[in-house]
Amino acid sequence: MYWLRGGFVFTRVVSPFHRLDPRIKLLVSLEFFLTSLITKTVPEVLAVLLAILGVAALAKSLKRIARTMAFSGLFALFIFAVNFLFGIGLLNAVVYSVRFLAIISSTSIFFVTTSPDELEQIMTWMHVPRDVVFAFVTAVRFIPVVMLDALQIMDAQKSRGLEFERGNVVKRVRNMVPIMIPLVVNSVIRSGELAEAMESRAYGSTPKPTSLYKMNLRWYDAAVAAAGLAVLAAVALYIYHYVHFGA
Amino acid sequence: MGAERIGGSGRKPILSVEHLSFRYPDSKRPALTDVNLEVGEGEVVILAGPSGCGKSTLLRCVNGLIPHMYPGDYSGKVAVAGLEVASTQMSTLAQNVGLLFQNPENQIFMFSVERDVAFGLQNLAVPRGEMRARVDESMRLLGITDLAHRAPHELSDGQKQRAALAGVLAMRPRLIILDEPTSLLDPKTALDVVSLIARLNGELGITFIVVEHRLELLTPIASRLVVMDGGTKVMDGPPRAVLADPSAEAHGVGAPPVVRLYNSLAAEGLRLPRFPDSPDEMAQELNSL
Amino acid sequence: MKALDGVTLSIGGGETVAIVGENGAGKTTLVRHTNGLLKPTSGSVKVDGVETRSTTTATLSRKIGIAFQNPDHQLFSDSVENEVRFAMRNFRFPEERIAERLEWALSFFGLEQYRKSSPLVLSGGEKKRLTLASILAWDPDVVVLDEPTVGQDSLQKAKLAQIFSLLRSTGKTIVIVSHDVEFLWPLQPRLVVMSGGKVVADGEMAKTMADRGLLEGARVTQPQLLRLYAGLRDAPASPFVDVSQARDWASGKKSGRRGG
Numbered sequence: 157m158y159w160l161r162g163g164f165v166f167t168r169v170v171s172p173f174h175r176l177d178p179r180i181k182l183l184v185s186l187e188f189f190l191t192s193l194i195t196k197t198v199p200e201v202l203a204v205l206l207a208i209l210g211v212a213a214l215a216k217s218l219k220r221i222a223r224t225m226a227f228s229g230l231f232a233l234f235i236f237a238v239n240f241l242f243g244i245g246l247l248n249a250v251v252y253s254v255r256f257l258a259i260i261s262s263t264s265i266f267f268v269t270t271s272p273d274e275l276e277q278i279m280t281w282m283h284v285p286r287d288v289v290f291a292f293v294t295a296v297r298f299i300p301v302v303m304l305d306a307l308q309i310m311d312a313q314k315s316r317g318l319e320f321e322r323g324n325v326v327k328r329v330r331n332m333v334p335i336m337i338p339l340v341v342n343s344v345i346r347s348g349e350l351a352e353a354m355e356s357r358a359y360g361s362t363p364k365p366t367s368l369y370k371m372n373l374r375w376y377d378a379a380v381a382a383a384g385l386a387v388l389a390a391v392a393l394y395i396y397h398y399v400h401f402g403a
Numbered sequence: 404m405g406a407e408r409i410g411g412s413g414r415k416p417i418l419s420v421e422h423l424s425f426r427y428p429d430s431k432r433p434a435l436t437d438v439n440l441e442v443g444e445g446e447v448v449i450l451a452g453p454s455g456c457g458k459s460t461l462l463r464c465v466n467g468l469i470p471h472m473y474p475g476d477y478s479g480k481v482a483v484a485g486l487e488v489a490s491t492q493m494s495t496l497a498q499n500v501g502l503l504f505q506n507p508e509n510q511i512f513m514f515s516v517e518r519d520v521a522f523g524l525q526n527l528a529v530p531r532g533e534m535r536a537r538v539d540e541s542m543r544l545l546g547i548t549d550l551a552h553r554a555p556h557e558l559s560d561g562q563k564q565r566a567a568l569a570g571v572l573a574m575r576p577r578l579i580i581l582d583e584p585t586s587l588l589d590p591k592t593a594l595d596v597v598s599l600i601a602r603l604n605g606e607l608g609i610t611f612i613v614v615e616h617r618l619e620l621l622t623p624i625a626s627r628l629v630v631m632d633g634g635t636k637v638m639d640g641p642p643r644a645v646l647a648d649p650s651a652e653a654h655g656v657g658a659p660p661v662v663r664l665y666n667s668l669a670a671e672g673l674r675l676p677r678f679p680d681s682p683d684e685m686a687q688e689l690n691s692l
Numbered sequence: 693m694k695a696l697d698g699v700t701l702s703i704g705g706g707e708t709v710a711i712v713g714e715n716g717a718g719k720t721t722l723v724r725h726t727n728g729l730l731k732p733t734s735g736s737v738k739v740d741g742v743e744t745r746s747t748t749t750a751t752l753s754r755k756i757g758i759a760f761q762n763p764d765h766q767l768f769s770d771s772v773e774n775e776v777r778f779a780m781r782n783f784r785f786p787e788e789r790i791a792e793r794l795e796w797a798l799s800f801f802g803l804e805q806y807r808k809s810s811p812l813v814l815s816g817g818e819k820k821r822l823t824l825a826s827i828l829a830w831d832p833d834v835v836v837l838d839e840p841t842v843g844q845d846s847l848q849k850a851k852l853a854q855i856f857s858l859l860r861s862t863g864k865t866i867v868i869v870s871h872d873v874e875f876l877w878p879l880q881p882r883l884v885v886m887s888g889g890k891v892v893a894d895g896e897m898a899k900t901m902a903d904r905g906l907l908e909g910a911r912v913t914q915p916q917l918l919r920l921y922a923g924l925r926d927a928p929a930s931p932f933v934d935v936s937q938a939r940d941w942a943s944g945k946k947s948g949r950r951g952g
Contacts, residue, residue, distance in 0.1 A: 297511075309765045312765045316782060317779050361527060368538065452845075453847055454845050589871050590912075619916065655845045660916040683923055686923020
């Protein structure tokens with residue numbers, strides 16, 4: 157629960173990284189993602205991880221990213237154990253598990269620094285259908301609301317004698333019914349109300365809605381993009397070199 | 404105080420409902436039967452009645468959700484600002500009549516207040532420059548400019564309601580209808596919303612129809628009280644006249660205590676010069692006896 | 693920032709207590725401490741001598757029934773009957789007692805005609821009555837109601853007031869959290885005013901609500917008749933001697949009225 161909230165939910169922070177064009181933030185995260193996938197040795201993967209932490213610091217989100225990594229640590233250990241037991245060697249197993257951490261945190265960096273409104277801008281720019289974009293943004297907007305609903309429902313049912321900490325698996329699943337049904341019903345009611353409000357504000361009147369903000373690439377966006385592409389180029393060369401000359 | 408706000412006679416009404424009847428498709432009984440109502444521009448009208456009387460259905464017939472989103476057995480005519488609702492597109496209707504719902508949460512879609520206020524304008528393909536101007540103006544009128552970049556879950560219920568109203572206002576409707584806007588708010592916040600309505604009505608001349616149970620909040624600013632029961636209109640007149648009528652109680656319209664007192668005094672032959680909109684006014688009147 | 697700050701309150705059996713205050717004053721937080729949903733950071737909460745920290749909400753609920761504001765947060769059964777039976781089954785009541793209490797609850801709250809219906813198709817007012825029915829069915833010693841009158845029309849509120857009077861006469865302890873001071877006024881409960889996480893007043897409603905400064909500070913509205921009385925009393929030539937006189941006069945009796 158907290159892993160999700162800490163690692164993948166946007167919070168408003170002022171930082172040099174946050175200020176970047178959302179597409180550039182996406183580019184940076186993708187670059188980290190890709191480079192972590194192609195690393196082969198421990199120093200390489202650690203370098204990528206350090207780079208990610210560096211960017212996290214630039215985004216004033218070092219604590220959050222570090223915490224995400226810590227929470228993912230358990231799964232990383234699992235990956236290490238499985239791979240080691242399959243006999244691929246100690247160092248390779250370390251690489252795989254650290255690579256996992258790098259992948260998680262590169263994704264996390266993106267979501268922590270990009271607001272749902274910016275996500276909307278990116279998706280619209282990528283020509284994702286308007287309805288899909290709207291559904292996505294609305295879903296994200298209502299996550300805290302649904303979470304609160306769930307807590308209130310649990311309180312109400314606990315107050316009627318429902319105990320969900322006890323009992324075997326079957327019993328526990330059965331005890332989720334008084335929570336799930338109101339949650340689903342409330343969501344359905346909510347959708348109906350949202351639909352009415354949308355219609356009342358002329359949703360769907362035009363296939364090309366206008367928008368309040370426009371994405372503009374500034375000089376620092378271009379600079380970061382250039383730097384990132386340079387790194388990617390270097391890595392590509394490296395792989396080419398590696399593949400062709402086995403170094 | 405409310406009496407001065409009645410729309411001038413001779414002006415074309417902003418809303419005209421004629422012999423409106425409606426039945427939802429999966430219902431045996433009609434929700435509305437032969438409703439007739441005329442509202443002049445600039446009025447503030449309270450729409451009251453017991454639960455299930457058809458108030459919410461009537462509101463949806465006014466802004467076009469019925470029949471465009473909820474088709475059914477529909478007869479009669481509803482016209483807003485001269486446009487016939489049944490044959491006008493929602494996009495046009497939305498620019499003439501706005502609807503504010505009861506739950507502040509479920510009418511804010513975007514992750515930031517200013518983008519939500521812009522939502523309707525986006526749907527109407529308003530150009531960016533004008534959109535910016537209208538959004539800023541609406542936020543200013545509702546006193547939420549400093550909340551522009553906040554996310555909805557960071558707002559109080561009263562702030563959410565104001566943000567939603569700003570979103571409706573940005574579309575510049577001449578008529579705004581509100582479906583129990585204060586029922587989920589505490590009394591002080593409710594008073595804030597009411598004074599906002601009064602201000603928008605006074606400054607911009609926007610007509611308001613408010614469905615509300617808590618009459619004491621609105622009688623100071625309303626020129627008219629319309630009561631519905633069982634799908635028809637049963638009472639329609641200035642609040643003082645409607646509340647003085649003993650049958651109002653039977654229709655689920657409870658007069659505020661001070662009004663009840665006024666009525667019982669009048670019944671015993673003591674008619675106070677002014678209709679008390681508040682206990683303070685009543686005290687003044689009694690003291691000057 | 694503390695949600696509750698040094699709150700000391702004790703409620704005896706059979707009392708009717710109303711808790712008022714603006715949103716965020718701590719009323720709901722306080723309510724959620726009574727049955728252990730929240731445990732105090734410091735201090736203690738005891739129900740019938742038992743510390744809430746030492747037991748579970750499910751156990752405490754046997755004695756304290758909380759009716760939350762939104763019926764849609766609790767209704768889930770396939771029938772009204774099963775909804776009413778739910779809590780009693782959780783508390784492992786014997787079958788006969790469940791059947792007996794079910795009949796009582798359906799009759800008391802006027803829901804017999806809906807016994808086989810799904811709770812989800814009931815109207816707003818009926819859902820509210822159903823939540824109350826499902827709580828009172830297990831006969832808790834204390835009933836706590838969080839904003840019971842929200843969204844109700846005057847006929848529904850009158851019905852609720854009747855239900856409260858009846859419950860009172862059976863000796864139940866009732867705690868109502870409400871904004872609706874007009875609804876509370878005729879009940880004349882003991883009034884607790886909360887503001888900023890603290891209790892700022894605690895006493896007879898007529899007395900506590902007479903302090904206008906206190907109420908403004910706590911952002912609570914005064915009942916209209918009380919405000920009227922204050923307006924009359926503060927005038928130089930007031931015809932009334934005290935609140936009960938004003939109240940009697942207001943409800944139609946002419947005793948004590950001087951002048952014309």
